[in-house]
């Protein structure tokens with residue numbers, strides 16, 4: 001079986017939303033804190049995350065953008081070491097963005113902000129969760145707290161982030177969280193333009209789909225997100241978790257000489273379809289569990 005049952009979901013399933021019980025925050029997969037060598041992916045995009053949890057540096061002549069933060073202050077330090085190992089200065093990181101307001105993508109923001117002085121940009125719907133430091137919306141795995149951080153700019157659909165010759169565009173793809181953000185950019189790699197998509201997560205991950213009192217539109221949001229992702233022109237899909245796009249396998253191919261290891265224009269539609277199938281199954285399960 002392809003690794004469709006993600007490590008993240010498996011780990012989330014361990015979490016018990018009872019006070020004093022073990023939670024996902026305590027029970028993280030070892031790969032999330034395992035260092036790996038950072039590397040250039042395509043164009044001006046670099047992988048600076050851990051083995052299992054992504055972080056992306058998008059460089060420019062006017063400073064850099066960092067996407068995702070790791071799960072904690074220690075996760076932030078791992079990312080910082082990777083940035084420096086590539087020869088970049090922490091003080092040149094100007095903007096911190098993330099895929100969504102879950103601890104494994106927002107828990108290191110406070111540390112990164114303190115160490116780089118960068119501005120934090122968060123989608124408007126995810127802003128309250130990031131400011132508070134916990135998941136928003138009814139979730140069977142609880143609220144998974146993380147260090148809160150001051151948001152410098154809250155943005156909406158279509159927001160552009162321009163730094164030097166680099167432009168990133170925000171596409172709101174809610175469901176997994178209410179402000180889940182998919183970022184796109186175009187790079188020049190080996191002389192040709194490539195559309196790069198940093199897709200936000202689309203798994204259910206404990207979300208209450210039937211009768212969610214705080215996030216009422218959750219099912220419609222997921223549906224719209226699947227359609228949106230399928231239609232997004234994408235040559236290179238760079239997700240927030242390794243297993244969503246087999247990043248380690250691609251890196252291996254790259255090291256073996258495949259210069260197109262990360263290029264796959266059909267991948268995002270396959271990813272969205274697989275996610276949608278898993279979503280439908282979980283929705284049906286929750287609906288039947290609710291029936292008297």
Ligand SMILES: [Zn+2]
Nearest residue numbers: 100102176201
């Ligand atoms: Zn998540």
